[in-house]
Amino acid sequence: METRSDFIKKGVDRAPHRSLLYAVGLEKDDFKKPFIAVVNSFTNIVPGHIHLNSLAEEVSKGIRDGGGVPFVFNTIAVCDGLAMNHEGMKYSLPSREVIADSIEIMLSAHMLDAAVFISSCDKIVPGHLLAAARLNLPSIFVTGGPMYPGVFKGRRVDLVSVFEVLGKYHEGKVTIEELEEFERAACPGAGSCAGLFTANTMACLVEAMGMSIPGMAATHALDEKKRKLAYDSGKRIVELWRAGLKFKDIVKKENLINAIVVDNALGGSTNTVLHISALAKEAGYDLPLEMFDEISRRVPTLVLIRPSGESFMIDFYNAGGIPSLLKMLKKYLHLDTMTVTGKYLKDLIEEFPEPKGDFIRPPDNPYRSEGGIAILWGSLAPEGAVIKLAGTPMQLRTFKGKARVFNSEEEAVESLKKDDFEENTVVVVRYEGLLGGPGMREMLMPTSLIVGRNLVEKVALVTDGRFSGGTKGIAIGHVSPEAFLGGPIALVEDGDEIIIDIPNRRLDLIVDEDELQKRRSKWTPVIKKIDSRFLNKLRENKLLL
Structure with a gap:
């Protein structure tokens, strides 16, 4: 049977190649x-x-x-x-x-x-x-x-x-x-x-x-x-x-x-x-x-x-x-x-075996009638955004709030550690997309601070970055186009109203078009300095797009 590896092991002209393969421990029969x-x-x-x-x-x-x-x-x-x-x-x-x-x-x-x-x-x-x-x-x-879960004071943790x-x-x-x-x-x-x-x-x-x-x-x-x-x-x-x-x-x-x-x-x-x-x-x-x-x-x-x-x-x-x-x-x-x-x-x-117990439920008795991931579109995300429905409390499937805008994860984290957040706030973390970041970082620290400070029902987070698989709460990522490319998320200002409507799969910025055009005429992208040759290649060549 012919093999792809014949290119390095078969025929008289491959004597040098076989010599190297003998060096790593192969025997003559291995070439078959x-x-x-x-x-x-x-x-x-x-x-x-x-x-x-x-x-x-x-x-x-x-x-x-x-x-x-x-x-x-x-x-x-x-x-x-x-x-x-x-x-x-x-x-x-x-x-x-x-x-x-x-x-x-x-x-x-x-x-x-x-x-x-x-x-x-x-x-x-x-x-x-x-x-x-x-x-x-x-x-x-x-x-x-x-990994097996850890145990802290009798409670399983990760x-x-x-x-x-x-x-x-x-x-x-x-x-x-x-x-x-x-x-x-x-x-x-x-x-x-x-x-x-x-x-x-x-x-x-x-x-x-x-x-x-x-x-x-x-x-x-x-x-x-x-x-x-x-x-x-x-x-x-x-x-x-x-x-x-x-x-x-x-x-x-x-x-x-x-x-x-x-x-x-x-x-x-x-x-x-x-x-x-x-x-x-x-x-x-x-x-x-x-x-x-x-x-x-x-x-x-x-x-x-x-x-x-x-x-x-x-x-x-x-x-x-x-x-x-x-x-x-x-x-x-x-x-x-x-x-x-x-x-x-x-x-x-x-x-395959039937499930043991009721941990895996049948479709006629699910935990939720919909699946765990949803795609949202709207004036804030014309090309789409992603939310983990399974991690979003049922009572928060619609959310209206005022924007609090940050141009990096670091800015958002420092604020979430110490600042007060009013009820119905939408934290907007932008310039964290594939090109703006660059690299599209995960926002597990911001969402974990929201959870740890018991702000889940008060604060949503919207970003052109990503989220960890460990994220829960109202966390919407992958907002497209990203801010660096001039997507609407780049035009959001503090106090703007944002509506998240999961049942209708909508993510909308409630600012009239004339005002958005004024903002766009003055907009220039935030360009973060990059010392890394690799990340510069990523941005310049759009390697992931």
Whole structure:
């Protein structure tokens, strides 16, 4: 059987190449086998990735036992929690493209035949997906798994709990000693943060679109079953290669729609709108923003995990995880979709277990009748904006307030730490978009301060930046066009009235057109000085647009 890797191992002219491969430990018989990339992303600074070397070892064993030759390399990995609320967050979203590009370089330079992708956290999983779509080789995903929740004074907690307790500290309701005890308890070890934030949402969507072995997403990082899933994935990738089943043979547009259905039923992170849209574009599929909202209107919320509820990924795992959720969602899914198991979803669903208990609800008894994510349009967001419905209290589905405007996250955070906020205030944080920031930072610190100071029912937040998957409250992001490009958000002034109407999917600035034209005639963009060569390239070349 001819292989892509024949370019580096077959024929007399490849004697120098084989010499190098002997140097890394290959034997003569190995040149008859497929060369499989093990795309690892281990680092000891990201909790979600500190255990990935052990998974890479299991994957490599599976590849060898399946008849392939594994080659391991690492991609970079940014921890969004560590990058939060400072200049480092400007690098997080752009790192997704760097990761995808680096994988393309490694697999193309070395002509590898197939790939197992091992990752956990926020931008790494999407970066791996983009590369898999671009290269279109036989592929399978091993997601690293959630962290177990921490325990503080008998209560289960996670990283977002620490961000939120900062609000209480700044209110004088928590001592520095209590805060230090809290921070030690919240993150007990390896894994992606314990709630349904961006990392775990993306792992769930990878499984929902058919790119990982069933049960992968919710199996925790330190659960011994995760190692078995990794080994099985290594064996399976060789079978996928033999069958000639490539990424886009599995992931069609309908698979991505299934992922969006699951995202809404889970009430997942709003960042998935960015990542699934980018994946669709990379794969060549048309997936308009309107489709996300159409699915949200018809798919109910069947699961409530932090930040939307008070449960954790371990509760979802114990209830049956993605397989049991897919069984509940059967009537909403495209069932004639292929998976990495080699089976169609319709056949797998028949094998999946019913949910245990009532944690995963049936569609006729949902937590909410709509899905977890909504797209808003209006005079403040002509090209759309995103809100996490699952994290928005039901009584706050309509909100009218006066704008309080900040031109950076830092300005907003300093004000939210110490200033008084009147009831019905809309905090507007702008010039944090892809180009204005640049990098489109997440606003977890501002929203956590709002939660921690008990301002959720008084204060909404609107931004052209992004939100963490841990965000809750009235938090509207991705406002487009962004301020740097002259979107209406650039013209908002303190005291302007803003109306948020979620049932009608509207986000409107109540300022007459003549006044807006006057403001526009005087407007010049706020251009933040950038010392980084990388971020300057991002802005100048519009790398993410």
